[in-house]
Amino acid sequence: MSRFSNKVVVVTGGTSGIGLATAKAFVAEGASVFxxxxxxEALDAAVKAIGGDITGVRGDMSKLADIDRLYDAVQQRYAQIDVVFANAGGGSFAPLGAIDEAHFDETFATNVKGVLFTVQKALPLLRDGGSVVLTGSVTGSTGNPAFSVYSATKAAVRNFARNWILDLKDRHIRVNVVSPGVIETAGLNDLFGGGAQAEGVKTGMVASIPAGRVGKPEDVADAVLFLASDAASFVNGAELFVDGGMTQI
Structure with a gap:
């Protein structure tokens, strides 16, 4: 029997990159995934690419009404949720001195507000003993030029896990963080300027990765499924870096 047979899983930001790879992995292991x-258009393409027991719900997780619509869609088919992977997020570069209010508000709305209410609004459906995995980032633990706002949001996400395991301890709901490093995604390529420029940046960064390569979305998906599984039943409030070792040196 697969690890997630008869389990219901929610993956936000599941149309590309890490979210898409993780949704595919959960479906492959028997889960019903939203x-x-x-x-x-991207949502429809992702549903087609994943196949199997997959449902797409259009929504912006920085908007509470869209989060409500997500869980309404789940509740129409299932009585409970087993796993929430709060993955939706994003960011852009802005050095101190050039940060405007719109940049700050948009980044915090998606990466902090969205994660908070994605998890909080799941609680009535999330089963006792369930699992929550949050997407952090190596930037939450390292200094990065022109990336302070995004980095601050990921530090906040990491601290959500530390606190929520106390809020949820009576329900035995585990909360962990997966923190990717340099991962081959369309979002990262766009952040690095696209095309040859992005490839040059990534090639330059490989020197700081002990594993000697850029990561794949599937590398992160494997970590998420571990954290969500019974194999991690005694792992709680942890941050698992999926970065080839770059944060450890």
Whole structure:
């Protein structure tokens, strides 16, 4: 029997990159999976690419009404949720001195507000003994030029886990963080300027990765499924870096 047979899983930001790879992995292991995305075209394409027991719900997780619509869709089919992977997020570069209010508000709305209410609004459906996995980042633990706002949001996400395991201890719901490093995704390529420029940046960063390569979305998906599984039943409030060792040196 697969690890997630008869389990219901929610993956926000599931139309590309890490979210898409993780949704695929959960479906492959027997789960019924709900994914979200802001663009209907991308959502439809992801559902088709994943196949199996997958449902797409269009929504922006920084908007509480969209989160409500997500869980309404789940509740129409299932009585409970077993795993929430709060993955939706994003960011852009802005050095101190050039940070404007819109940049701050958008980044915190998606990465902090969205994660908070994605988890909080799941609680009535999330089963006792269930699992929550949050997407952090190596940037939450390291200094990065022109990336302070994004980095601050990921530090906040990491501290959500530390606190929520206390709030949820009576329900035995585990909360952990997966923190990717340099992962081959469309979002990262866009952040690095796309095309040859992005490839050059990533190649330059490989020197700081002891594993000697850029990561794949599937590397992160494997970590998420471990944290969500019974194999991690005594792992709680932890941050698992999936970065080839770059944060450890």
């Amino acid at each position: 994914i979200t995305g802001r663009r209907q």
